Amino acid sequence: MSERLVIIGGVAAGMSAATRARRTNAGLEIVVYEKSGYVSYGACGFPYFIKGEVANIDDLLIRTPAQFAAQNIRALVRHEVLAIDPAAHTVEVRNLATGQSFTDHWDKLIVASGGVVVPPPLPGIDLNGVFTLRTVEDALAIKNWIADKQPQRAVIIGGGYIGLELAEAFRAHGLAVTIIEAQPQILPTIDAEMAVHIEAELKAHDVELYLGHKVTALEGDESLRRIIGLTAAKLNRQDAAGAVAAATRTARVRAVVAGGAAIPAELVIIGTGTRPAIGFAAAAGIKLGESGAIAVDNRQQTNIPGIFAVGGACEAFHLVAGRPVLLPLAPTASKQGRVAGSNAAGGSARFAGMVGTAAVKVFDLHVAQTGLTEKYARYLGFEPDHAIINATGRAHYMPGESPISVKLVFEKGSQRLLGAQIVGRDGVAKRIDVLAAALRAGWTTYDLAELDLSYAPPFSSVWDPILVAANVANR
Amino acid sequence: MSERLVIIGGVAAGMSAATRARRTNAGLEIVVYEKSGYVSYGACGFPYFIKGEVANIDDLLIRTPAQFAAQNIRALVRHEVLAIDPAAHTVEVRNLATGQSFTDHWDKLIVASGGVVVPPPLPGIDLNGVFTLRTVEDALAIKNWIADKQPQRAVIIGGGYIGLELAEAFRAHGLAVTIIEAQPQILPTIDAEMAVHIEAELKAHDVELYLGHKVTALEGDESLRRIIGLTAAKLNRQDAAGAVAAATRTARVRAVVAGGAAIPAELVIIGTGTRPAIGFAAAAGIKLGESGAIAVDNRQQTNIPGIFAVGGACEAFHLVAGRPVLLPLAPTASKQGRVAGSNAAGGSARFAGMVGTAAVKVFDLHVAQTGLTEKYARYLGFEPDHAIINATGRAHYMPGESPISVKLVFEKGSQRLLGAQIVGRDGVAKRIDVLAAALRAGWTTYDLAELDLSYAPPFSSVWDPILVAANVANR
Numbered sequence: 001m002s003e004r005l006v007i008i009g010g011v012a013a014g015m016s017a018a019t020r021a022r023r024t025n026a027g028l029e030i031v032v033y034e035k036s037g038y039v040s041y042g043a044c045g046f047p048y049f050i051k052g053e054v055a056n057i058d059d060l061l062i063r064t065p066a067q068f069a070a071q072n073i074r075a076l077v078r079h080e081v082l083a084i085d086p087a088a089h090t091v092e093v094r095n096l097a098t099g100q101s102f103t104d105h106w107d108k109l110i111v112a113s114g115g116v117v118v119p120p121p122l123p124g125i126d127l128n129g130v131f132t133l134r135t136v137e138d139a140l141a142i143k144n145w146i147a148d149k150q151p152q153r154a155v156i157i158g159g160g161y162i163g164l165e166l167a168e169a170f171r172a173h174g175l176a177v178t179i180i181e182a183q184p185q186i187l188p189t190i191d192a193e194m195a196v197h198i199e200a201e202l203k204a205h206d207v208e209l210y211l212g213h214k215v216t217a218l219e220g221d222e223s224l225r226r227i228i229g230l231t232a233a234k235l236n237r238q239d240a241a242g243a244v245a246a247a248t249r250t251a252r253v254r255a256v257v258a259g260g261a262a263i264p265a266e267l268v269i270i271g272t273g274t275r276p277a278i279g280f281a282a283a284a285g286i287k288l289g290e291s292g293a294i295a296v297d298n299r300q301q302t303n304i305p306g307i308f309a310v311g312g313a314c315e316a317f318h319l320v321a322g323r324p325v326l327l328p329l330a331p332t333a334s335k336q337g338r339v340a341g342s343n344a345a346g347g348s349a350r351f352a353g354m355v356g357t358a359a360v361k362v363f364d365l366h367v368a369q370t371g372l373t374e375k376y377a378r379y380l381g382f383e384p385d386h387a388i389i390n391a392t393g394r395a396h397y398m399p400g401e402s403p404i405s406v407k408l409v410f411e412k413g414s415q416r417l418l419g420a421q422i423v424g425r426d427g428v429a430k431r432i433d434v435l436a437a438a439l440r441a442g443w444t445t446y447d448l449a450e451l452d453l454s455y456a457p458p459f460s461s462v463w464d465p466i467l468v469a470a471n472v473a474n475r
Numbered sequence: 476m477s478e479r480l481v482i483i484g485g486v487a488a489g490m491s492a493a494t495r496a497r498r499t500n501a502g503l504e505i506v507v508y509e510k511s512g513y514v515s516y517g518a519c520g521f522p523y524f525i526k527g528e529v530a531n532i533d534d535l536l537i538r539t540p541a542q543f544a545a546q547n548i549r550a551l552v553r554h555e556v557l558a559i560d561p562a563a564h565t566v567e568v569r570n571l572a573t574g575q576s577f578t579d580h581w582d583k584l585i586v587a588s589g590g591v592v593v594p595p596p597l598p599g600i601d602l603n604g605v606f607t608l609r610t611v612e613d614a615l616a617i618k619n620w621i622a623d624k625q626p627q628r629a630v631i632i633g634g635g636y637i638g639l640e641l642a643e644a645f646r647a648h649g650l651a652v653t654i655i656e657a658q659p660q661i662l663p664t665i666d667a668e669m670a671v672h673i674e675a676e677l678k679a680h681d682v683e684l685y686l687g688h689k690v691t692a693l694e695g696d697e698s699l700r701r702i703i704g705l706t707a708a709k710l711n712r713q714d715a716a717g718a719v720a721a722a723t724r725t726a727r728v729r730a731v732v733a734g735g736a737a738i739p740a741e742l743v744i745i746g747t748g749t750r751p752a753i754g755f756a757a758a759a760g761i762k763l764g765e766s767g768a769i770a771v772d773n774r775q776q777t778n779i780p781g782i783f784a785v786g787g788a789c790e791a792f793h794l795v796a797g798r799p800v801l802l803p804l805a806p807t808a809s810k811q812g813r814v815a816g817s818n819a820a821g822g823s824a825r826f827a828g829m830v831g832t833a834a835v836k837v838f839d840l841h842v843a844q845t846g847l848t849e850k851y852a853r854y855l856g857f858e859p860d861h862a863i864i865n866a867t868g869r870a871h872y873m874p875g876e877s878p879i880s881v882k883l884v885f886e887k888g889s890q891r892l893l894g895a896q897i898v899g900r901d902g903v904a905k906r907i908d909v910l911a912a913a914l915r916a917g918w919t920t921y922d923l924a925e926l927d928l929s930y931a932p933p934f935s936s937v938w939d940p941i942l943v944a945a946n947v948a949n950r
Contacts (some may be wrong), residue, residue, distance in 0.1 A: 014938065017755050045872050059872040111621045206901045331930045351927035359929040368929050397534040399519050429934035430905035431943075436927050437912040450827035452911050454834040454843050455806045457520050460906035462487065466908075 002027045005344050006091055006106035008081045010034030011041060012330055015063070016337025017255030017344070018073045024345035030072070033079040038136040040075075040177075044106030045270035046139040047162070049151065050146070057140060080253045084243060085141055086304045108306050108344040110139030111281070112337065115274030115312035115328050117366035120157075129253040130268040142269075145175055151266030154178070154257040157215050158271035160179075164198070164362045166269055167207050171363075174391055175267065177207045180258045184212040186308060188422050189358075191373045196408055197423040201365040213259040220269060244342055272406040274328065276313045279281065283349055289315040291326035298350045300340035308344055310336035317353040319417055320371045320439055321380055327356050344439035356419075357436040359429040366428035370436040373417025374409045387473035389446070389467040393427045395457035402426050408435075408470040414439065415444040415473065428461065434466055445473035477502045480819050481566055481581035483556045483750075484937060485509030486516060487805055488786030489587030490538070491812025492819070493548045497821035504918035505547070506579065508554040508568055510588075513611040513879065514540060515550075519805055521614040525621070526644035532615060535777060559584065559759035561779045574925050577642070583781050584817040586756070590749030590787035595632075599693030602728040605743040608637055617744075621648055626741030628677040629653070630731040632690050633746035634661040639837045640671070641744055642682050646838075650742065652682045654902055655733045659687040664833075666848045668863065669882055672898040676840040690732040690744045693743060749803065749874050751788045766801035773825045775815035783819055785811035795846045795893055795914055802831050831894075832911040834904040841903035845911040846894025849884045860885045862920070862948035866940040868902045870932035879902050881944040883910075890919040890948065902934065909941055920948035 005021055007014045010032040018030050030285065032039065065075040078096040085091070091109070096103045117132035119125045130149065133184040154170045156163040159181030170177045179186065179202070184210065185195040186202065199209060201382050216364045255262040276287075277295040287303035289295035294302055294314040302309050310327035316336065332354045342349035348373035359368040377384040384410050404424030410417050420427045420435040438448055449470035453464050463471070478498055485507040493505050507514065515538045523529040540550040553571040560566070566584070569576045569748060592607035593602045604626065606617050616830045620626065631647045632640040634656035645652045654661065654677070660670040661677065661684065666874050704887040753761075753766040762778040764770035769777055769789040777784050787803035791811065807829045817824035834843040852859040860886050868877035879899030885892050894908040897903045913923055924945035938946070 042870060042872060042932070042937075044930070045870060045939075048873065048932055053874055054872050094602060218949050250768055282942070317654045329930070331939075334937050335925075354927040357927045359927045359931040359934055361931060362931045366934070370927070370929070395517060395520060397529050398516060398523065399528055426900075427905050429929045429931065433926070433928045433939070434905070434908045434912050435928070437909050437916070440922075440926060441912070441916045447915075450810070451908070451915060452806060452829040452832045453810070454832045454845070454904045454911070455519070455804070456834040456836060456904065457517070457523055458836045459841070462517075462519075462809050464806075464908070 001453065002029050002107060003107040005032070005108045006028040006104060006308070007032040007110045007112055008091070009114055009311070010039035010075050010077070010313075011043060011112070011114055013046060013114070013333035013337040014110065015040040015068070015075070017110050017112060017310055017341035018068065018075070019071070020338045022071050022073055024342050024347045030074065032075040033081050033091070033098070034075065034077045036071065036135040036137060037077050039063070039068070039077060041136055043134070044132055047165035048168045048264055049139055049164065050143050051172045057136060060136070062176035066252050081215040082114070083280050084286070084307070086307060089306075095395070102178065103381035105363055109136040109308065109342055110208055110340050111278065111302070111307065111313050112287070112311050113277045113313045116270070116277040117270055118275050119270050120272060122215060123387070124220055124253065127218055127220045127251055129266055130218060132270045133166070134274070142267075145267060149252070151175060151265060152457040153265045154267040154269070155180060155263055155265035156269045156271055157256065158306045159183070159209075159211075160271055160273060161187070161358070162321045163269065163362045164360055166206075166271065167202060168361075168363050169209065170267070171205055178210060178263050178265070179207060180213050180256065180263070182212070182214045182217055186211065187367070189373070190367070190369050191375060191407060194421045194423055197334030197405060198362050198365060198367060201363050204280035205363045206338055210263070215256055215258045217257040218253050219255040219257060219262060221254055247438040276310060276326070278313050281474065289324050289326070291315055297322065299343050300336050300351060301343065307374070308340040317351070318353050319353040320445065325356075327354070327357070329354070329356070337420045344365075355436050355439040357432060359432065364425055365423060366425060367423050368429045368432035369419070369421045370432050371417065372409060372441045373419055373421065377409055377418045382418060384409050384418055385412045386410070387469050389465060389469055389472055391466065392461060393424050395460060395461050398457050404428065404465050406465045408448075408457065408469045408473050410445050410473055413448060417443055417445060417448060431466060445470045449474055460470040478582040479504040479506070479580060480585065481567070481579060482507040482585045482786070484589055484786070485514035485552070486585035486786075487491070487551050488589070488808035488812040489811045490515040490543070492585050492587060492785055493543065493550070494546070495816030496546055496820035499817050503820050505549065507543070507548065507550040508556050508566070508596070509550065509552045509611040510555040510571070511612060512552050514543070516611055519684050521608055521841050522640035522644045524614055525618050525641065526647045530726050530826050530864055532611060535611070544768065550776045556588070556755060559757050559761070559781065559927040561759050564781075566805060566889035567858050568882050579665045584783070585815050585819055586753065586761070586777070586782065586784040586788050586909060587786050588752040588788045591752040592747070593750050595690070595747060597692055599695055599728065600745075600936065601693045602693055602726055604728040605693060606740055607745045608641070608855070609749070615903070617742075620742060622840055623935050624727070625800050626650060627744040629740055629744070630655060630742045631744045631746055632731065633748065634658075634684075634686075635746055635748060635836045636662070638744065638746035638834070639835055641746065642677060642838075643680075645742070646682065653738050653740070654682060655688050655690055655738070657689045658688070661686065662842070664848070665842070666850060666882060669880065669896045669898055672838050672880060673840060673842060676838050676922065683739070684734055690731055690733045692732040693803040694730040694732060694737060718760060718924055733838065734871045748866050749787060750776055751801070760795055762853035763842050764799050764801070766790055766799070768801040770799065771786060773828075774818050775811050775826060776818065776870060781903060783815040785815045792826070793826040794830050800831075802829070804831070805830070806831055806832070830911050830914040834907065834912070840898060841900065842898050843904045843907035844894070844896045844916045846892070847884060847896060848896065852884055852893045856946055858895060859884050860887045860891055862944050863886070863949055864940060864944045866943050867936060868940065869934060870897050874933050879903065881940045883923075883944045883948050885920050885948055890921055892918055892920055892923060906941060920945045924949055
């Protein structure tokens with residue numbers, strides 16, 4: 001009898017694992033349970049679908065359950081795994097379409113359940129017009145809300161990657177956009193002096209910023225509330241509470257309250273980040289790391305033999321931090337998926353670690369980072385120094401300005417590179433990759449200055465901005 | 476009495492050396508002799524000046540002799556160094572403006588005389604309208620020729636970097652353009668299967684290609700020649716020869732003969748590459764390497780203590796080839812300039828070697844390479860294998876196609892990366908830099924596949940094309 005691999009979660013990491021497992025072992029039974037209605041989708045493309053740059057949601061669906069079936073991978077959507085029994089080697093699954101639960105057996109299990117947005121417990125958080133963005137259903141709901149309700153103003157709670165990309169999407173639809181960020185800077189995952197470039201770009205595109213402000217409440221449709229309130233007064237107390245709750249459920253959001261001000265909005269995004277969607281893990285005795293995500297070894301195995309975890313559900317070893325971290329990024333998730341898929345199918349693969357490389361486009365500004373920010377390096381106990389340079393991304397005499405700012409973070413004394421951030425209008429994301437390679441190599445800023453980087457006037461100056469920054473660091 | 480540093484050649488490498496020497500030693504006397512009329516110019520920008528994208532030649536002049544004088548660096552233009560006397564520590568210099576020669580003393584000498592185009596000894600090579608492109612004077616002459624003579628057709632002899640960039644420049648002026656290349660492919664410094672992309676791009680922009688054809692002659696103004704010939708017949712034999720020679724000097728080019736065909740052209744570029752401009756080296760006892768360029772150690776010192784060489788005049792240690800090569804590229808020249816300038820001024824710097832990274836834009840196509848091509852690797856005695864992939868430079872669902880081709884060259888067995896070539900429409904030059912870093916690190920294609928490269932839909936797919944290529948190489 002062939003072995004059975006069950007995978008919890010069918011987005012990027014889960015399907016990467018499934019595909020790899022199939023390639024490794026043609027005889028393995030592979031079943032994927034996905035809670036949402038879709039598998040194998042490019043979630044990072046949602047903002048571009050909402051913007052309208054990606055015309056059809058189908059363009060983001062990489063492969064359908066039918067296509068996986070052709071590979072003998074059974075992908076079941078709207079199936080939620082409720083519990084894992086490691087001793088019995090079973091999972092309890094609920095079919096969300098029918099409401100029925102059943103038990104399934106596994107020989108190997110991969111947890112690829114990703115992250116979930118946990119909305120802050122604020123008054124009015126359940127109002128209509130308040131969205132999170134994780135699933136295809138979320139993306140469709142936001143796009144339909146814009147089309148059907150014609151909102152004029154959007155508030156985005158949280159100035160992270162998703163928030164920035166949605167600001168661009170909403171502006172493309174002509175909405176007034178406000179971003180409220182609790183930290184005193186936009187994109188708190190980069191250092192403040194680099195974030196100012198993003199803040200300037202957002203302002204240039206008429207995005208209003210409320211930095212250092214916490215949202216305290218969301219306000220709904222007042223007229224509706226008032227009618228309900230008046231009606232409720234005529235009812236007994238218990239009925240009144242129920243009526244108000246019902247009204248709140250059907251009421252639309254009208255404003256977000258932050259710093260004492262009510263910012264009008266008919267569309268609100270909760271972009272405050274995600275937590276691992278691993279409610280079943282603790283009860284199953286799966287060990288979590290300090291970050292609260294599942295702890296794994298470099299084979300992606302958890303503390304329980306035969307149970308693996310990948311993607312946003314688990315930690316990843318950060319080569320610069322020298323420890324596992326929770327930093328859910330798609331390239332890491334895909335790599336981990338391959339490793340777990342291979343190992344669960346009898347192969348022998350190892351995840352080599354990551355350095356936290358990430359990029360985002362904010363209107364015409366490209367932003368990328370790798371390794372540790374200066375503040376995170378300090379938090380981790382490093383003694384960081386930095387070099388920041390402003391240069392042009394191509395030869396200075398070429399037409400069309402291409403300003404670029406590079407920040408290198410390095411260890412005082414040793415000059416070991418700890419991280420980098422680049423902001424500019426071109427050649428940013430792939431320049432950060434040179435520094436991601438440097439981090440993997442464990443290089444110093446001296447090594448960096450010696451790199452033989454390409455030069456042609458349309459692409460770079462003779463001294464690439466990376467080299468200029470390294471030379472400044474080496475002074 | 477302060478020491479005296481003489482630098483032969485005042486373009487990129489020479490002025491980089493001068494500036495570094497000044498920074499290292501404030502008391503040093505520094506004199507630069509430059510044969511042409513300009514110092515410190517961005518020669519790589521010439522095609523963009525000729526095209527008209529760079530409006531003024533002044534934009535390419537980074538610093539003037541007056542600006543160097545403010546740094547106490549004496550930069551003398553139109554001064555040619557004719558000979559070096561290592562024993563006497565002198566150079567013989569001719570002032571090309573006055574024709575007078577003089578002798579100058581040096582304590583340290585840096586040879587930064589660069590390269591020179593040696594026109595092939597073809598009939599008609601001296602015709603008017605036949606140009607090389609090395610100096611500011613050359614660039615101005617070509618641009619003036621186009622403006623004054625209104626040529627309709629250009630032939631470029633040699634399909635290397637300069638030839639490709641000039642093809643774009645000439646097409647921008649509406650000229651019909653033909654490139655004649657002796658090798659059976661365009662850009663012989665890359666592998667043939669990558670060059671086909673460039674050939675397609677050139678053809679799409681109506682550039683005619685004569686590949687695998689050698690130029691046998693250039694033909695001049697026939698009507699003028701005929702008149703001279705008739706006139707000459709009436710003179711005695713010796714006068715006739717002189718008259719024909721004079722007529723040839725003043726005659727304009729009308730065609731280039733290759734493969735038996737005469738290709739009409741009123742503008743011809745000799746883009747057949749350069750040789751080190753080091754006529755004075757052998758007589759001075761300066762040792763040359765196998766390549767014919769000056770041999771240097773990693774301090775940029777020649778066999779003669781106190782004499783350094785940099786840039787196109789000398790070899791550079793190629794980290795992948797494991798030997799010194801002659802591969803004149805601006806970033807290497809600038810780095811060598813810094814090293815020599817530092818050492819000549821009493822510092823202690825080392826050139827870490829290069830990997831031959833280069834890039835070029837050909838119309839809308841970006842082309843970049845690093846390390847060894849497959850054919851060069853084979854020539855050097857490696858046993859190379861390769862992986863070629865065609866992918867998109869951004870997420871597949873994003874609008875605007877961005878096809879990209881990546882070729883990895885690696886050593887059979889060890890999988891050690893030997894080189895890479897990338898051709899595409901975006902994100903090419905800086906992607907090759909990741910591979911340049913990998914070459915410096917001495918990585919295998921396994922290491923490459925583990926890199927944590929940035930991802931965002933506008934910039935890359937989740938699996939960056941580099942990772943896809945590495946995964947293919949690892950199968």
